[in-house]
Amino acid sequence: MRISRRLVLGAATVSVLLIAWALLTMVTDTISTGRFPSPLQFWQSAKQILTVGYADGTLIQHALHSLKLVIMGFLVAIAVGVPLGLLMGWSRRAEALINPVFLLIRPIPPLAWIPLAILWLGLGDAAKIMVIFFAAFVPSVINTFTGVRTIEPHIIEAARMLGTGRWRFVREVLVPAAAPMIFTGLRLSLQASWTTLVAAELVGALAGLGRVLNMAQQDIYPAMVMVGMAAVGVLGWGTTRLLAEVERRTMPWLTP
Amino acid sequence: MASPVNLPLSKIEGFILGIVGLASFLGLWFVISASGLVPRQFLPTPLDVVARTFHLLTEPFAGATLPMHLAKSLERYTYGFLLAAAVGVPLGMAMGWFRWLDDIVTPIFDGLRFIAPIAWVPFAALWFGTGIGGPIMIIFSGAFPPCLISAYRGARYVDGKYIEAAQMLGTSNLRTIVDVLLPASFPSIVAGLRVGAGLGWQSLVGAELIVASAGVGYMMVQGQSNVSTPTVVAGMIAIGLVGLLIDVALRQMEAFVRRRRGLA
Numbered sequence: 001m002r003i004s005r006r007l008v009l010g011a012a013t014v015s016v017l018l019i020a021w022a023l024l025t026m027v028t029d030t031i032s033t034g035r036f037p038s039p040l041q042f043w044q045s046a047k048q049i050l051t052v053g054y055a056d057g058t059l060i061q062h063a064l065h066s067l068k069l070v071i072m073g074f075l076v077a078i079a080v081g082v083p084l085g086l087l088m089g090w091s092r093r094a095e096a097l098i099n100p101v102f103l104l105i106r107p108i109p110p111l112a113w114i115p116l117a118i119l120w121l122g123l124g125d126a127a128k129i130m131v132i133f134f135a136a137f138v139p140s141v142i143n144t145f146t147g148v149r150t151i152e153p154h155i156i157e158a159a160r161m162l163g164t165g166r167w168r169f170v171r172e173v174l175v176p177a178a179a180p181m182i183f184t185g186l187r188l189s190l191q192a193s194w195t196t197l198v199a200a201e202l203v204g205a206l207a208g209l210g211r212v213l214n215m216a217q218q219d220i221y222p223a224m225v226m227v228g229m230a231a232v233g234v235l236g237w238g239t240t241r242l243l244a245e246v247e248r249r250t251m252p253w254l255t256p
Numbered sequence: 257m258a259s260p261v262n263l264p265l266s267k268i269e270g271f272i273l274g275i276v277g278l279a280s281f282l283g284l285w286f287v288i289s290a291s292g293l294v295p296r297q298f299l300p301t302p303l304d305v306v307a308r309t310f311h312l313l314t315e316p317f318a319g320a321t322l323p324m325h326l327a328k329s330l331e332r333y334t335y336g337f338l339l340a341a342a343v344g345v346p347l348g349m350a351m352g353w354f355r356w357l358d359d360i361v362t363p364i365f366d367g368l369r370f371i372a373p374i375a376w377v378p379f380a381a382l383w384f385g386t387g388i389g390g391p392i393m394i395i396f397s398g399a400f401p402p403c404l405i406s407a408y409r410g411a412r413y414v415d416g417k418y419i420e421a422a423q424m425l426g427t428s429n430l431r432t433i434v435d436v437l438l439p440a441s442f443p444s445i446v447a448g449l450r451v452g453a454g455l456g457w458q459s460l461v462g463a464e465l466i467v468a469s470a471g472v473g474y475m476m477v478q479g480q481s482n483v484s485t486p487t488v489v490a491g492m493i494a495i496g497l498v499g500l501l502i503d504v505a506l507r508q509m510e511a512f513v514r515r516r517r518g519l520a
Contacts (some may be wrong), residue, residue, distance in 0.1 A: 013359075014367075033381060082456060092264060092270075093265065096265055097273045097274070097277040100274045100277050107499050108495065108496040109458040109495060109496075112492045112495050112496070113492070114465055115465065115480035116480075116488050116492065119485055119488060164399055195372040195374055198372045198374050202462075213375060213377070214378070216378060217382065220382070222379070228370075228375070228378075229379075231372040232371055233368070233371040236370035236372065
């Protein structure tokens with residue numbers, strides 16, 4: 001009963017909005033289509049970028065380009081960030097050594113690295129990966145670190161008492177016990193990666209969804225802006241779902 | 257592997273290790289740029305950056321000095337953040353109280369949630385221009401979701417007995433929201449404001465990099481196109497510092513609120 005009511009009201013809201021959108025832009029002209037596209041324009045732009053292409057590529061090419069960069073930057077960042085977080089969580093010495101440097105870098109928002117990345121590496125893929133790296137690195141370190149520090153001491157003591165070897169300890173105690181927090185970090189990292197990539201591509205890029213948005217802005221082409229935004233949203237949703245699925249399969253003991 | 261895991265270091269050992277870590281980081285940076293391994297134009301030494309920062313405090317770059325750019329950024333930020341809080345918190349509270357509003361707003365909110373705040377930049381520029389309106393909209397879209405969600409959660413998960421008591425006494429909807437839900441969910445709201453403030457500040461940087469004509473982000477973009485790396489790094493430091501100050505201020509506020517309510 002609850003769910004169906006929610007579903008009905010939700011579907012009703014969305015359809016009312018869609019109808020209002022169509023009416024206001026196409027029938028009554030209350031909203032100027034120079035500022036906000038009509039559903040028809042949106043559809044035509046979507047068809048244009050899917051078949052003919054826009055900003056030197058079709059939607060699929062741009063989306064794949066952005067997706068590739070996000071995944072590469074994200075993987076590099078977590079490949080460095082998660083082990084670093086494990087190390088800092090495990091050893092107080094490593095924490096004392098690394099933490100001050102980390103505190104220095106941490107308050108700088110990921111987007112603030114963009115000008116430096118462009119200055120160093122230009123407008124190509126390398127600069128984007130550098131920016132995504134900084135965006136995804138910080139949350140993965142912090143959460144992995146917290147995950148290790150909040151492991152219950154008796155788990156660690158039990159493993160020690162049984163004389164568990166170093167690698168086995170890391171593989172079978174440390175990582176699984178910290179896994180929920182590590183995944184929280186990965187989720188935040190992935191979100192930060194997307195946001196940062198879109199920003200970096202808006203500042204300057206040769207391909208990608210951000211470039212589509214940028215070109216559409218310069219051409220004053222609101223319908224294409226909307227298509228670009230929709231693509232950004234769909235891909236963001238898709239990658240988040242994918243990570244949730246990986247999380248579910250990696251930690252079957254947490255799913256009811 | 258000899259020592260137990262969670263044994264804290266002595267204060268002195270921790271301090272010395274911290275200094276060693278910082279010194280090796282700055283030392284490595286200094287050596288790489290001073291030795292010419294990387295052209296100094298692209299990697300200025302830490303000293304160059306400090307000198308440039310002080311220079312920017314008095315000498316204008318890209319039309320204004322660093323404090324003037326910062327003031328411009330903070331002005332936009334304040335408007336955007338206050339707007340997000342002023343819309344997000346009441347809406348969230350109302351959604352937590354009125355089920356029908358929740359059912360109506362949630363699908364729209366979920367649909368928009370996955371669009372990164374930065375992706376609104378082209379529309380923001382088109383609708384509100386690049387002066388103050390456009391950036392404010394971007395800051396708003398960054399700070400709004402946490403404000404809404406935390407107020408919603410706060411109001412939704414208020415201990416049922418308070419609400420029952422209020423309803424038994426015949427309290428009106430509005431009074432229930434203001435006198436029962438608001439005080440009960442205050443800690444959650446403050447926590448959400450802190451998260452929103454952080455995200456809003458990040459979005460501001462992005463907005464200024466792309467569309468603004470003044471502000472710290474604009475200064476950095478100008479520094480980038482003039483290949484003035486020290487200016488860019490000085491901007492990063494200024495943004496980091498201000499972001500840190502905002503976070504510390506709101507953290508204090510959060511701790512204060514929690515203490516007052518006996519939650520700490």
